[in-house]
Amino acid sequence: xxxxxxxxxxxxxxxxxxxxxxxxxxxxxxxxxxxxxxxxxxxxxxxxxxxxxxxxxxxxxxxxxxxxxxxxxxxxxxxxxxxxxxxxxxxxxxxxxxxxxxxxxxxxxxxxxxxxxxxxxxxxxxxxxxxxxxxxxxxxxxxxxxxxxxxxxxxxxxxxxxxxxxxxxxxxxxxxxxxxxxxxxxxxxxxxxxxxxxxxxxxxxxxxxxxxxxxxxxxxxxxxxxxxxxxxxxxxxxxxxxxxxxxxxxxxxxxxxxxxxxxxxxxxxxxxxxxxxxxxxxxxxxxxxxxxxxxxxxxxxxxxxxxxxxxxxxxxxxxxxxxxxxxxxxxxxxxxxxxxxxxxxxxxxxxxxxxxxxxxxxxxxxxxx
Amino acid sequence: xxxxxxxxxxxxxxxxxxxxxxxxxxxxxxxxxxxxxxxxxxxxxxxxxxxxxxxxxxxxxxxxxxxxxxxxxxxxxxxxxxxxxxxxxxxxxxxxxxxxxxxxxxxxxxxxxxxxxxxxxxxxxxxxxxxxxxxxxxxxxxxxxxxxxxxxxxxxxxxxxxxxxxxxxxxxxxxxxxxxxxxxxxxxxxxxxxxxxxxxxxxxxxxxxxxxxxxxxxxxxxxxxxxxxxxxxxxxxxxxxxxxxxxxxxxxxxxxxxxxxxxxxxxxxxxxxxxxxxxxxxxxxxxxxxxxxxxxxxxxxxxxxxxxxxxxxxxxxxxxxxxxxxxxxxxxxxxxxxxxxxxxxxxxxxxxxxxxxxxxxxxxxxxxxxxxxxxxxxxxxxxxxxxxxxxxxxxxxxxxx
Numbered sequence: 001x002x003x004x005x006x007x008x009x010x011x012x013x014x015x016x017x018x019x020x021x022x023x024x025x026x027x028x029x030x031x032x033x034x035x036x037x038x039x040x041x042x043x044x045x046x047x048x049x050x051x052x053x054x055x056x057x058x059x060x061x062x063x064x065x066x067x068x069x070x071x072x073x074x075x076x077x078x079x080x081x082x083x084x085x086x087x088x089x090x091x092x093x094x095x096x097x098x099x100x101x102x103x104x105x106x107x108x109x110x111x112x113x114x115x116x117x118x119x120x121x122x123x124x125x126x127x128x129x130x131x132x133x134x135x136x137x138x139x140x141x142x143x144x145x146x147x148x149x150x151x152x153x154x155x156x157x158x159x160x161x162x163x164x165x166x167x168x169x170x171x172x173x174x175x176x177x178x179x180x181x182x183x184x185x186x187x188x189x190x191x192x193x194x195x196x197x198x199x200x201x202x203x204x205x206x207x208x209x210x211x212x213x214x215x216x217x218x219x220x221x222x223x224x225x226x227x228x229x230x231x232x233x234x235x236x237x238x239x240x241x242x243x244x245x246x247x248x249x250x251x252x253x254x255x256x257x258x259x260x261x262x263x264x265x266x267x268x269x270x271x272x273x274x275x276x277x278x279x280x281x282x283x284x285x286x287x288x289x290x291x292x293x294x295x296x297x298x299x300x301x302x303x304x305x306x307x308x309x310x311x312x313x314x315x316x317x318x319x320x321x322x323x324x325x326x327x328x329x330x331x332x333x334x335x336x337x338x339x340x341x342x343x344x345x346x347x348x349x350x351x352x353x354x355x356x357x358x359x360x361x362x363x364x365x366x367x368x369x
Numbered sequence: 370x371x372x373x374x375x376x377x378x379x380x381x382x383x384x385x386x387x388x389x390x391x392x393x394x395x396x397x398x399x400x401x402x403x404x405x406x407x408x409x410x411x412x413x414x415x416x417x418x419x420x421x422x423x424x425x426x427x428x429x430x431x432x433x434x435x436x437x438x439x440x441x442x443x444x445x446x447x448x449x450x451x452x453x454x455x456x457x458x459x460x461x462x463x464x465x466x467x468x469x470x471x472x473x474x475x476x477x478x479x480x481x482x483x484x485x486x487x488x489x490x491x492x493x494x495x496x497x498x499x500x501x502x503x504x505x506x507x508x509x510x511x512x513x514x515x516x517x518x519x520x521x522x523x524x525x526x527x528x529x530x531x532x533x534x535x536x537x538x539x540x541x542x543x544x545x546x547x548x549x550x551x552x553x554x555x556x557x558x559x560x561x562x563x564x565x566x567x568x569x570x571x572x573x574x575x576x577x578x579x580x581x582x583x584x585x586x587x588x589x590x591x592x593x594x595x596x597x598x599x600x601x602x603x604x605x606x607x608x609x610x611x612x613x614x615x616x617x618x619x620x621x622x623x624x625x626x627x628x629x630x631x632x633x634x635x636x637x638x639x640x641x642x643x644x645x646x647x648x649x650x651x652x653x654x655x656x657x658x659x660x661x662x663x664x665x666x667x668x669x670x671x672x673x674x675x676x677x678x679x680x681x682x683x684x685x686x687x688x689x690x691x692x693x694x695x696x697x698x699x700x701x702x703x704x705x706x707x708x709x710x711x712x713x714x715x716x717x718x719x720x721x722x723x724x725x726x727x728x729x730x731x732x733x734x735x736x737x738x739x740x741x742x743x744x745x746x747x748x749x750x751x752x753x754x755x756x757x758x759x760x761x762x763x764x765x766x767x768x769x770x
Contacts, residue, residue: 067458075457079450180578184769191547191769192444192470194728195477208446280445284470289443324441331426334412334441 011362019358027355034351035315038344042319045340050330057326064325065318080321082209082279085216086271088313090288090295092216092223092306093267096260098296099227099304101240102157106168108292109175110149110265112285114272116179117145119196119283122276123186126198134199135277142273143266149175150265151258158254172292176285183284195281212278219267224306236260268292301348312348319344403463403655405429405436405648406455408448408475410468412440415581416625417606421467421490421644428648432656437461444470452478456485463488463655465648469551479503486661488651490644491551493728493752496664506647507751508667511558512699513640513674515706517622518562519695520638521600523685524620525567534599536569542593543574544586544603544610548767550725552576554746554753555604558706559622560762565711566691571761573598576768583607594619596765611636620683627677637684638692639677646672666751669700707744712759719744724754 022030046057067076090107097104121138129137153167186193204210227233238246239256246253275287298316302309323337405425413419418440429436437459439451448471455461456478465488466475472492479487479500487503489495495505525539541563545552556574563570573593577585586609590601594617602622603610608631614621615632623632623639647667654661667673679689698704709719723734726749736749746755758764 063458064454067454073457075450075453079453187769191549192472194730195473282445282473284444286443287445324439328438328440331438333414 014359014361016357017360019356022355030351030355031348034347035344038347041347042323042340042344045343046323046326049332049336050326052326052330060326060329061318061322064322064328078207078209078213080317081213083317083321084310084313085209085213086274086279087291087295087298087317088309089216089219089271089274090268090292091298091302091309091313092219093264093271094295094299095223095302095304095306095309096227096233096236097264098299099240100236100257100260102154102257102261103165104150104153104168104261104264105165105293105296106150106153106171106265107268107271107295108288108290109168109172110146110268111272111275111288111292112172112175112179112283113149114142114146114269115276115283115287116175116182116272117141117269118199118273118276119182119193122196122199122281126196131199135201138199138273138277139270142269142277144269146269146272147262147266150261150268154258154261158257179283179285179287192284193282197281199277200281201278209278212274215270215274215278219270220306220310227304227306232256232259297345297349301345301352316341316345401432401434401656403432403434403652404459404461405434405652406452406459406461406464407436407438408442408451408455408464408466408471409438409440410442410444410471411581415606416608417580418467420625420641424644424648425465428645428652431645432649432652434652434656442466442471444468444474446474448474449478452487453481456482462486463651465489465651467491476500476503486651486655488647488661491752493726493750496750497727504651504661504663504665505751506651506662506665506667507747507753508642508647508671508673509669509747510640510642510674511554511706511746511753511755512669513642513676514555514558515562515565515699516676516692516695517602517624517638517640518559518564519566519692520562520679520684520688521559521602521620521622522563522566522570523688523691524600524637524683525563525570527685528599529567538597538599539567539570540598541570541572542590542596542598542601543572544589544593544601544605545574545576546580546605546768547578548576548764548769550753550756552604553758554755555624556602557712557755557757557759557762558746559602560759561706561711562695564761565695571763573763573765575765577605578768579605581606583609586610587613590614591617593765623677627680629678629680633680633682635683636680638679638688641675641677642667643673643675664751666747669696705743707746707755709739709742709744712761714757714759716760719757722757724749724756726750726754 043054043057047054065080067073069077094104094107118138121141125134125137149171153164153171156162156167157164183191183193201211235251235256238251239253243253276283280287298309298313301312319341320337323340327334327336407425409418409421411418413422425436437455439455442448442451448466452464452475455464463486467490469491472489472494475487475489476498479502483502488506490506492505495503521541528534529536529539543556545556560572573596575589575593577589579585586605586607590610590613593601600620601610601614604624611621611623611628611632614635619635620637621632621635622637625641627639629636647665651661719739722738722744724736724738725732725734726736738744744755746753
């Protein structure tokens with residue numbers, strides 16, 4: 001029954017309420033407008049900081065991402081797609097775990113271990129195996145290495161209920177130190193492993209990143225199907241919603257946790273392989289470069305939907321490369337790019353809040369609330 | 370109303386993107402046919418990169434050429450991609466990269482763009498790679514370290530005279546990045562410089578395992594001071610060690626540039642490589658269509674090895690005068706930094722030393738570096754290769770990365 005509010009000193013100025021689901025087009029309208037406003041804001045900040053005009057700032061951003069595409073130079077575009085592919089593949093790897101509410105913060109370490117497996121194969125087996133066999137061995141070992149690094153915290157979580165966030169984070173440090181040690185052994189004190197010729201992914205039509213991009217495209221589609229249409233995908237969703245419900249309907253929760261983390265770790269391992277065999281042909285502790293953490297945000301912003309993640313990673317990578325160009329051209333500090341990406345991500349996270357919640361302001365007294 | 374604003378914003382976005390299509394970026398409009406592209410590992414927050422960035426700006430302005438830069442480029446294929454961007458988007462025809470690990474990726478780019486010149490600091494592969502448009506450069510910074518070491522030795526002498534310490538307590542501390550030739554050559558020459566004026570000096574060395582880690586460098590300096598070191602120097606790129614010295618009131622011989630602003634009471638002097646002469650040489654060669662040296666070594670004479678102003682407040686009296694004397698002797702060749710008469714290894718004089726000069730996977734010690742009783746550093750290639758552990762220097766730990 002409605003109550004007449006007379007006078008209450010305690011009533012707050014506003015309160016937050018969960019709102020009913022918006023129609024999809026309204027929700028997407030809010031997102032698109034947020035993206036546009038955030039780009040506008042980034043553009044304005046570029047203008048303020050660099051003293052260029054608005055148009056020049058975006059021109060610079062464009063050239064930092066696409067280069068001189070219309071003059072027939074496609075290298076930069078491929079680089080852009082490659083950067084998207086790596087970040088996306090890490091986000092995809094994290095998604096099944098996140099959907100299960102298993103907070104895998106260890107993409108960095110799992111990818112490094114996959115990369116380590118690749119570089120070991122390239123160095124030790126490069127002259128012993130034929131090229132196709134070598135590639136197959138690289139793929140299998142990288143997947144296994146990543147999966148092992150992912151499944152260890154999962155086993156502890158499933159059987160001892162350890163905190164997976166801390167566990168996976170700690171595993172990152174161990175992976176980093178293992179890489180540092182390996183670089184020391186193979187780098188001979190110079191701290192650098194020179195690129196290895198054997199076991200590199202082939203370049204297609206003069207393009208080194210083609211294979212990486214194709215692999216990630218395939219993973220994107222498969223992940224979508226796996227999560228949406230497979231029985232395992234459904235089990236993941238149920239375990240994520242409520243472990244008790246899952247048990248009630250006969251899902252073996254331990255098994256699902258372990259299986260899902262094997263998949264998550266294995267896909268991180270694949271990313272490590274893409275970075276080592278498909279890009280650097282070498283490894284160091286910065287090979288993944290913190291993208292394992294950005295990927296967490298990408299997975300969330302993509303609402304665990306692989307295709308939305310494509311859009312989100314494309315936006316974030318565009319900003320990262322584009323604003324870096326603005327900063328470099330204006331001889332600015334490179335943190336500028338990170339700040340801009342941070343602003344946009346914050347705004348995107350903020351807009352999700354307004355899609356799911358509404359703010360109700362205090363109404364005038366005497367009005368039926 | 371809101372929708373209208375949103376629509377306008379959309380249009381602005383689209384319009385600005387359309388404007389952006391396909392124009393290159395130039396920093397300066399000049400007559401020169403040269404445009405230099407610089408690839409830096411970090412940005413100006415690292416003293417190492419700042420030293421390169423300042424020189425890049427100075428050289429390009431003096432020569433009147435345009436330049437573009439990419440900062441925060443890791444030692445990976447990203448270096449290759451950055452070079453491609455600088456060439457294709459910014460139209461650069463000389464590319465320079467400043468970090469050791471950039472080298473192999475830069476060589477790949479050099480193979481792809483044979484008409485563009487590629488120059489690389491601190492690298493080792495140019496003299497064996499056989500890529501005509503790829504060049505290495507470094508400087509005989511050991512001479513600068515030696516001079517800085519002389520300034521340190523004079524300070525120790527002053528402390529001994531003032532009875533602050535006894536001669537046998539004259540122990541210096543050194544914060545190094547990694548246990549390899551570039552750092553080892555640096556601290557050994559620093560030590561030999563100090564020893565040339567203060568014969569009883571000894572030195573402890575600690576490694577951080579990172580070129581740039583302010584906290585670790587600070588902690589290493591503090592540990593050295595706690596261990597009885599009365600003067601600190603460093604070969605790492607942050608302000609960690611200098612500020613630790615200022616807090617503790619311990620004199621500091623710095624590197625890469627003056628830290629006097631942050632450390633007015635303890636900064637003595639700093640040695641550094643000035644890259645401006647090399648950049649100007651590189652630009653001039655391209656302008657005139659001449660070959661750039663495959664392996665260029667800057668010296669005191671070329672103006673590449675320099676000392677900053679001496680901080681009279683912390684330095685010993687007459688340091689400047691003495692340094693000028695020693696500098697003259699280095700220039701005329703009457704002093705050789707690594708003269709085997711001045712140091713021993715495990716109690717014995719070195720008569721032969723094989724150094725790893727040519728890059729190979731097995732790190733073969735391939736070249737005899739000692740001639741006529743002198744270890745000739747930076748002669749067989751520009752990047753340092755002195756990595757003997759001499760008596761008097763005590764390595765407290767090792768860190769190979």
